[in-house]
Amino acid sequence: MDISTQPGWTSIMRQHAFEHPVIATGLALSAAAVVLLLLQSLMHVISGESSGFMRYALLGGTAGFVATAIGAMPAMILRSVPQKAEDTMLGFAAGMMLAASAFSLLLPGLEAGETITGHAATGGLLVVLGMALGVALMLGLDEFTPHEHDKTGPCGPGHERCDRAWLFVFAIALHNLPEGMAVGVSFAQGDLSIGLPLATAIALQDIPEGLAVALTLRAAGFTPSFAVLIAAGSGLLEPVGALLGVGLAGGLLVAYPVGLGLAAGAMLFVVSHEVIPETHRNGHQTLATIGLMIGFALMMILDTTLG
Numbered sequence: 001m002d003i004s005t006q007p008g009w010t011s012i013m014r015q016h017a018f019e020h021p022v023i024a025t026g027l028a029l030s031a032a033a034v035v036l037l038l039l040q041s042l043m044h045v046i047s048g049e050s051s052g053f054m055r056y057a058l059l060g061g062t063a064g065f066v067a068t069a070i071g072a073m074p075a076m077i078l079r080s081v082p083q084k085a086e087d088t089m090l091g092f093a094a095g096m097m098l099a100a101s102a103f104s105l106l107l108p109g110l111e112a113g114e115t116i117t118g119h120a121a122t123g124g125l126l127v128v129l130g131m132a133l134g135v136a137l138m139l140g141l142d143e144f145t146p147h148e149h150d151k152t153g154p155c156g157p158g159h160e161r162c163d164r165a166w167l168f169v170f171a172i173a174l175h176n177l178p179e180g181m182a183v184g185v186s187f188a189q190g191d192l193s194i195g196l197p198l199a200t201a202i203a204l205q206d207i208p209e210g211l212a213v214a215l216t217l218r219a220a221g222f223t224p225s226f227a228v229l230i231a232a233g234s235g236l237l238e239p240v241g242a243l244l245g246v247g248l249a250g251g252l253l254v255a256y257p258v259g260l261g262l263a264a265g266a267m268l269f270v271v272s273h274e275v276i277p278e279t280h281r282n283g284h285q286t287l288a289t290i291g292l293m294i295g296f297a298l299m300m301i302l303d304t305t306l307g
Contacts, residue, residue: 141174
């Protein structure tokens with residue numbers, strides 16, 4: 001069919017929203033909440049009260065970008081690695097993300113929520129609200145963003161209208177943005193005991209993740225230089241996400257536990273929805289699980305040592 005006769009992006013998205021009303025509503029509500037959180041912290045940023053926190057967040061996000069680029073470099077000479085090794089590396093990354101969500105986001109969020117509200121249950125509800133917003137945001141973005149995965153193929157409304165390279169870029173963005181947001185939120189109150197372990201963990205797990213992304217692009221038929229460039233460039237979303245995260249939780253005190261919960265919910269969604277299933281599709285579940293446990297233990301040690 002001639003592209004001129006195809007419906008426009010607005011019509012495609014409207015039709016997709018009509019077909020998935022619950023997810024569309026969740027995306028709209030979570031996006032509105034993110035905008036409100038950003039607006040309430042805008043005055044703090046303008047006044048300079050959050051400038052130091054933003055510097056920490058930017059450095060943490062940049063570390064993730066550098067680690068992603070370093071991890072992608074071997075793809076210049078490697079076309080692939082054994083599937084066992086790739087699944088183990090991704091399992092390791094998933095373990096670090098799970099532990100980071102628990103030790104560097106949820107636990108500090110619960111503590112902050114209890115301190116702010118004076119009640120453990122009420123503080124916990126603030127974190128749960130944030131988690132719900134994070135999951136709704138990522139679920140909506142995953143459903144309404146055209147993207148492609150190596151094993152499952154293209155998905156999302158209008159994916160047939162996008163170049164294949166862009167579909168992979170969008171898929172990578174869905175992974176890296178919540179990681180950057182988590183780093184930003186963890187630095188939002190200037191507490192290095194929370195931000196430093198998380199930023200370190202994200203950077204470490206970005207190395208195998210960057211290699212996996214670059215090798216996936218190579219397996220899809222892209223040239224080595226293009227695959228490395230796109231994989232490394234995807235890491236730029238981490239400092240962007242970090243600035244967004246510190247803006248989300250850098251204003252009113254009550255926004256801090258909500259922001260920590262939001263970042264944790266987004267990361268947990270990515271781990272459960274994308275990373276772990278990817279490591280269990282090739283018959284190497286045991287190795288992937290061992291990698292996950294090693295990553296989880298390493299992050300726990302980092303949190304204890306640096307926190």
